[in-house]
Amino acid sequence: MLVSSSYTFDQDAHRYKSSITGEITGTGYTAGGLVLPTPSLAYDGPTNRLIFDGGDLSWTGATWTNARGAVLYDNTPATDAARPLICYVDFGADQPVTSSTFQLVWDPAGIAYVTVA
Numbered sequence: 001m002l003v004s005s006s007y008t009f010d011q012d013a014h015r016y017k018s019s020i021t022g023e024i025t026g027t028g029y030t031a032g033g034l035v036l037p038t039p040s041l042a043y044d045g046p047t048n049r050l051i052f053d054g055g056d057l058s059w060t061g062a063t064w065t066n067a068r069g070a071v072l073y074d075n076t077p078a079t080d081a082a083r084p085l086i087c088y089v090d091f092g093a094d095q096p097v098t099s100s101t102f103q104l105v106w107d108p109a110g111i112a113y114v115t116v117a
Contacts, residue, residue, distance in 0.1 A: 001033030001073070004066040009088045017073045017083040026064025028102075034059070036072060052087060057104040065096045067114075070104055 007022035014020065023031060037055030044051050072086040095102070095114050103115045 002067045005068040018080040028062035059102045062097045062102040067095045
């Protein structure tokens with residue numbers, strides 16, 4: 001799901017989707033976000049870190065002014081209070097888009113970045 005700058009990430013207090021505020025609204029965006037295709041987690045021995053990867057996410061025909069970050073969560077439990085958060089991606093600044101495709105791209109090195117086409 002995409003959030004605005006009104007959301008402040010708190011790794012200690014925010015454990016479930018019900019803790020998230022500031023979800024964006026706009027053309028081409030549906031509340032709750034998109035399902036991440038092919039998520040994977042791998043251990044990289046040489047760097048001693050976990051690398052999260054997944055399929056790229058695309059919102060087509062999107063129009064909004066305030067996407068500041070993305071929150072990934074497990075949507076399989078029945079309620080938001082039971083849906084654990086997986087990670088938060090901070091875009092560093094609001095990412096406006098007008099009648100374009102907004103993409104959240106997962107780099108195989110484990111870094112997410114945004115493109116607008």
